[in-house]
Amino acid sequence: MSMLERPWSTPYHPARAFWLLRVLYLLLAADLWLDMTEHGGRYGIGGFNVAHFALLDAWLPVPSAEGYMALLIASGFVAFTLALGPAPRWLRGTLAATYTLAWMLSLHDSYQHHYLISWLLAWAAAVPDVRAEQAKSDVLVRGWGIPMTCITSAIVYFFTGIAKSEPEWRSGQVLRAITHSTPTGAPHPGKFDLARDALVQLGLTDALVWQGFALATIALQWTIALGYLLASERDARPAPWRAALVSLGGLAALSFHGLAELFSVFEIGLFSFYMLLLALILLAPSRALTPLPRAVAWLSARWAGRASSSASGHGAPWLLQLASAGVLAAVGYTIPLPGARAAAWGLAALTLCRLAIALRSPHAGRHRAERTALGTALATMFMWLALTQTSVPFDYYRRTAGELQRMGQLERALSTYRLAERYAPRGRSRAATIREIQRALHRDAQHRRL
Amino acid sequence: VRDRVLRWLWLLVVLQVAVPASYYLLRDDRDDERFAWRMFSSVRLTRCAIAAFDEADGAPRRVAVDLPKVLHAGWLRSLERGRARVIEHFLASRCRAPQVAYGVLERRCQTPSGKALPPASYRYDCRRRALESAP
Numbered sequence: 271m272s273m274l275e276r277p278w279s280t281p282y283h284p285a286r287a288f289w290l291l292r293v294l295y296l297l298l299a300a301d302l303w304l305d306m307t308e309h310g311g312r313y314g315i316g317g318f319n320v321a322h323f324a325l326l327d328a329w330l331p332v333p334s335a336e337g338y339m340a341l342l343i344a345s346g347f348v349a350f351t352l353a354l355g356p357a358p359r360w361l362r363g364t365l366a367a368t369y370t371l372a373w374m375l376s377l378h379d380s381y382q383h384h385y386l387i388s389w390l391l392a393w394a395a396a397v398p399d400v401r402a403e404q405a406k407s408d409v410l411v412r413g414w415g416i417p418m419t420c421i422t423s424a425i426v427y428f429f430t431g432i433a434k435s436e437p438e439w440r441s442g443q444v445l446r447a448i449t450h451s452t453p454t455g456a457p458h459p460g461k462f463d464l465a466r467d468a469l470v471q472l473g474l475t476d477a478l479v480w481q482g483f484a485l486a487t488i489a490l491q492w493t494i495a496l497g498y499l500l501a502s503e504r505d506a507r508p509a510p511w512r513a514a515l516v517s518l519g520g521l522a523a524l525s526f527h528g529l530a531e532l533f534s535v536f537e538i539g540l541f542s543f544y545m546l547l548l549a550l551i552l553l554a555p556s557r558a559l560t561p562l563p564r565a566v567a568w569l570s571a572r573w574a575g576r577a578s579s580s581a582s583g584h585g586a587p588w589l590l591q592l593a594s595a596g597v598l599a600a601v602g603y604t605i606p607l608p609g610a611r612a613a614a615w616g617l618a619a620l621t622l623c624r625l626a627i628a629l630r631s632p633h634a635g636r637h638r639a640e641r642t643a644l645g646t647a648l649a650t651m652f653m654w655l656a657l658t659q660t661s662v663p664f665d666y667y668r669r670t671a672g673e674l675q676r677m678g679q680l681e682r683a684l685s686t687y688r689l690a691e692r693y694a695p696r697g698r699s700r701a702a703t704i705r706e707i708q709r710a711l712h713r714d715a716q717h718r719r720l
Numbered sequence: 721v722r723d724r725v726l727r728w729l730w731l732l733v734v735l736q737v738a739v740p741a742s743y744y745l746l747r748d749d750r751d752d753e754r755f756a757w758r759m760f761s762s763v764r765l766t767r768c769a770i771a772a773f774d775e776a777d778g779a780p781r782r783v784a785v786d787l788p789k790v791l792h793a794g795w796l797r798s799l800e801r802g803r804a805r806v807i808e809h810f811l812a813s814r815c816r817a818p819q820v821a822y823g824v825l826e827r828r829c830q831t832p833s834g835k836a837l838p839p840a841s842y843r844y845d846c847r848r849r850a851l852e853s854a855p
Contacts, residue, residue, distance in 0.1 A: 318792070382758070
């Protein structure tokens with residue numbers, strides 16, 4: 271094996287592939303449904319939009335809230351079904367493309383971690399779709415998806431360290447600003463001020479403490495980068511020095527993102543969770559990853575046994591999948607968000623496509639069809655729960671209404687606030703705002719009459 | 721791994737390094753940190769105030785644009801952050817108003833340590849459909 275080929279052909283423990291696909295797609299579904307959809311109302315407001323690239327501005331119309339939401343809802347659904355498996359490569363590739371299109375459509379979404387997730391989704395398409403029974407074994411698997419994920423992560427942390435090496439970061443000024451630091455004794459201390467005060471008590475100066483925090487952050491970034499760079503060979507070429515450096519990188523990632531989440535330092539949605547789980551899956555020793563697949567394999571074997579004994583014939587999984595497509599289309603009408611119906615119809619069509627593909631090899635595809643049908647049914651249920659039984663509809667409408675009110679579009683704001691009020695969780699009523707807008711509209715009408 | 725695939729994989733690695741490296745080596749626009757893995761950088765935490773104006777040909781005074789009324793808060797943040805393409809699109813959109821010959825945006829920024837940066841001014845010529853001046 272040549273040096274150029276070695277990074278891509280080195281085998282790794284199957285549990286890493288098993289967990290990467292399950293966790294990445296589940297987290298993505300949660301991210302899309304519970305976090306990103308609530309911001310969808312800003313698309314198309316005022317007819318103004320700038321895409322990430324001029325080419326997209328030239329080719330695509332101004333994105334609407336309906337279109338954007340349909341893209342997010344459908345992508346979340348596909349991610350959920352892929353997490354449960356089976357995960358055909360063409361569908362994984364399609365998800366990477368739809369997710370990427372969702373953020374590329376508009377500079378409204380310029381979170382750098384969305385760009386990172388696009389890379390991760392693209393590489394995930396090349397990760398072997400390992401089942402739980404295989405994941406618990408010690409027979410190593412190959413595929414360039416995991417090595418590329420490690421390289422991408424190493425590049426990200428390396429450049430993040432470079433960005434933090436600039437003078438303002440090194441001096442600690444940026445960290446002070448991020449953590450909302452206040453002088454010692456001030457009534458509302460910042461997130462790291464307790465630690466700062468403790469170190470100042472030990473005799474260090476305030477400036478030195480912040481410099482120390484900043485330099486420690488940079489060191490953490492590069493330690494994590496090194497860990498990822500060495501990680502993909504950990505299982506095939508075990509060596510104490512490599513295991514130590516990779517584990518050190520893992521601990522650095524867990525402490526950095528764990529602390530950031532604990533103190534809410536960065537406030538960027540689920541980003542810390544993505545990075546924490548990535549570190550656990552790619553940097554932890556493989557023996558830490560196998561106990562759960564054993565349990566999943568046991569449950570899956572029991573379920574498969576029960577399903578095969580209760581199935582009335584070869585048609586059962588196909589019928590279940592056909593019914594799932596029908597239920598999916600109907601569920602779209604119960605989700606009170608723009609784009610939900612279009613997404614549901616599109617997803618029902620996708621389900622039928624997957625059914626048609628499975629029907630081409632009915633015997634080999636029977637178990638696969640059972641898993642697809644179960645995945646579709648569960649994804650439909652969780653999509654409905656996420657988009658109707660949480661604060662998502664309320665947050666979507668109150669955010670949109672608030673923006674319309676600020677822009678002076680009071681009539682639209684009023685009707686949108688009324689929708690928000692319909693889904694308001696206890697204690698978050700917008701009744702007072704609705705009355706305020708009604709009064710403003712009444713005053714406007716009186717002025718016009720005069 | 722086949723040779724052709726191998727070449728593509730290494731090309732992808734080079735691309736992943738080249739894109740963020742280009743921020744430091746090639747790009748003039750320091751405000752555009754997209755794709756450079758500069759989360760929570762000093763540039764990102766720079767605080768800016770913006771003001772926009774419509775100018776008519778030969779008119780003695782320019783008219784201030786009520787920005788919160790014409791743009792979503794997300795776009796205002798993009799203008800504050802100096803996103804060049806958003807600035808250009810926004811100023812171009814001002815040309816749709818009658819008698820506007822130039823769209824102007826002024827931006828004043830302060831670094832996280834409180835240091836004021838030189839003010840930046842962008843002027844869009846509606847007839848030529850181009851940014852006439854930018855920092």
